Amino acid sequence: MEGFRVSTPLTVRFSETDAQGIVHNAVYLVWFEIARIEYIARLPGGYKGMVDRGIDVTTVEAHARYRAACRFDDDLVLHVRVGEVRGPRFRFDYAVERSGEVVAEGWTVHACVDATTLRPMRMPDDLRATIDAIERS
Amino acid sequence: MEGFRVSTPLTVRFSETDAQGIVHNAVYLVWFEIARIEYIARLPGGYKGMVDRGIDVTTVEAHARYRAACRFDDDLVLHVRVGEVRGPRFRFDYAVERSGEVVAEGWTVHACVDATTLRPMRMPDDLRATIDAIERS
Amino acid sequence: MEGFRVSTPLTVRFSETDAQGIVHNAVYLVWFEIARIEYIARLPGGYKGMVDRGIDVTTVEAHARYRAACRFDDDLVLHVRVGEVRGPRFRFDYAVERSGEVVAEGWTVHACVDATTLRPMRMPDDLRATIDAIERS
């Protein structure tokens, strides 16, 4: 999808549906996380590499916009990009696609924190450089 | 809590935590729904009454802001109000409180739809009147 | 309910239903845990007290038998008892009741482990004595 360099496929689980017959609204934040982890896996060492370096990431804000209902067994593609990095904070943007249609979109804001003190810390330059390289690719 | 007329208590379940030792970010949307249903229960006939009248409600947008981490067994109070009603759309606002501190807040936008055609429909006047009465109480 | 000394009420969440319109089968294990934690809360210091003493509890086995479907907003009562304690292992039994009818039942087997070495350890005598006192009450 235009504007997104990283994506990952996903098939809707039955347990993700609710009694309206559609995917429950909270599940999209689970999917956003799956996309985010896929992105972070492309950074040096992946998520575990960040934790090993003493960096942890907290979620500060989350937003989802539901355009069309998703149903059991739908084949989706989760698209993700880093939208902005500013000091300790950075934003991921997401689009959920089904057969070429965007059925949902959203964003989350995160903060890098020192894994022991939990204090906000700037994103290390090499991570930021890798993100820039991914987004410009 | 000031500005909120409806609230419901909640104790954090162990299954709601994740490997960071805190409540997973998607769970807050589940809590918002619990608060919303508590609110709707005060409308004539409650949620089932709305469905019986041929009205269903879809979720259009959701937003959460995480201020402080919640942990297993935390005693919380979910606060909820209707922030705005405009045609078929209405917004719920939420605050999650722990010992007087707001640990999270958020909002969701919903649309009233005809339960059979799924077309958007204005919120019926009596529902809106009940909401106004709750919010002015 | 006969044979159960500890119980806790629960209202079915909308997010616990699936596209069959009923509660998803995995959710019952979440409910069993809620009942189990309610039981453990009656032991000296509760769950956190056990962890503070260096005892952790792992789940070894889980079983659920679904007798009648549960639906959104159903008012249930979760009943729980300790069925057996043998060395490091102990079993919880559960019954899920709706208006006097048992709609589900199950059991889980757990092991006490040393929280640092994760080695199995016998349940401390005072915990066992409290359990005996609860079950004989």
Added chain:
Amino acid sequence: MEGFRVSTPLTVRFSETDAQGIVHNAVYLVWFEIARIEYIARLPGGYKGMVDRGIDVTTVEAHARYRAACRFDDDLVLHVRVGEVRGPRFRFDYAVERSGEVVAEGWTVHACVDATTLRPMRMPDDLRATIDAIERS
């Protein structure tokens, strides 16, 4: 894995972990369902085909045995087979494998029901024949 003809890969989601740092015990029933649906997808018309024919499937019983803890990002393989078919009832067996080790196993019992009357019905002969063919392959 010996004795299993159908399997599907799975990577542990972060949201599937709990504050013990491991996968929550209820999640295994979600995984069993994913494996079961993968199996049913090999039957004529898949799950939707069954529903279209007026057959629905209810879950009667579920059992899980946890051998070793699973963690975030673990790469697993879910193995599934039909263990027994008797009248309306049939049993699925599961094994969860990580790098050649069985970390969990379990089984579920289901009943075929008429989708409109919800009465138990024998599994149709062609479904049963397909299952036999899969298991003998």
